Amino acid sequence: MDSRTLVTMAAPGNPLEVYATLPKTNCGQCAPRTCLAFAGALVRGENRLVDCPHLAEESVARLAAYFENHNPPQHEQETELRRLRAGVAAIDFSAAPERLGANLVGDALGVKCLGRDFLIGRDGSIVSECHTHAGLVIPLLRYVLFSRGGRPTGNWLPFRELERAAGRDLHFEQMCEKPLKRLVDTHTELLKDLIDIFSGERSVNLFASDVSLVLYPLPRIPVLICYWEREEGMESSLHIFFDATATDHLSVAWIHGLCAGLVAMFEKIALKHG
Ligand code: SF4
DSSP states (O other), X not given: OOGGGGOOOOOOOOHHHHHTTSOOOOOOOSTTOSHHHHHHHHHHTSSOGGGOTTOXXXXXXXXXXXXXXXXXXXXXXXXXXXXXXXXHTTSOTTTHHHHHTOEEETTEEEEEETTEEEEEOTTSOEEESSOOOHHHHHHXXXXXXXXXXXXXXSOEEEGGGSTTOTXXXXXXXXXXXXXXXXXXXXXXXXXXXXXXXXXXXXXXSGGGOXXXXXXXXXXXXXXXXXXXXXXXXXXOEEEEEEETTGGGTSOHHHHHHHHHHHHHHHHHHHHHHO
């Protein structure tokens, strides 16, 4: 396997899946006037997320991750990217490497994501040796803009214990941990392959797991994946952990979005390589 597996395959969006994340109050403040009609309009690209004034930040992040893999309305992402790029143009590049765990490469900021080099220009443009997947690019630019700095402490926490994650953990489990567990159950070599593809690190028996590995989707946001194999009378299980400092760099909603994007990418890798 190699980095070319990062190429995305967009599938049609499903209005009912989108509807599940909307407020479902039918308040009538968007042009279609009902949440179900709004879901259909989003899928067709006729409305934008900002057209619903009642979407929580968490829902916006979740839907942005969803549309990344389901024919996203391009203008929505482009608006967000333009906004973030304009923000990058205003930051102090000389102070950024220390804050972000990055380095200066000529006039650009060099940031390692999943073991690959991404060069960010002063205009917010990104150059990389691999496909610049929007599911990674938007969190990357948000990291560059909003990270408060600081290094990981090695204190691993489950998602539910991150700052402001209360009440969101069930959805994280549904969107990230369960799909990844199903994937590893059927593609037993996947975790080992992920270490090779994304320059991950194998950890030894963390939390008494059978396999555990650390990936670095962003330099100061390591992600620990622990997998417990099936035993007689016991189902397999998989949990994802974050350093206690993760929310110093990205909001919990975007950490969720980043992980959902990673899992979607791992699914494509597993599908492509059997
Ligand atoms: S504005 Fe939002 S909450 Fe109100 S009907 Fe439209 S989608 Fe539903």
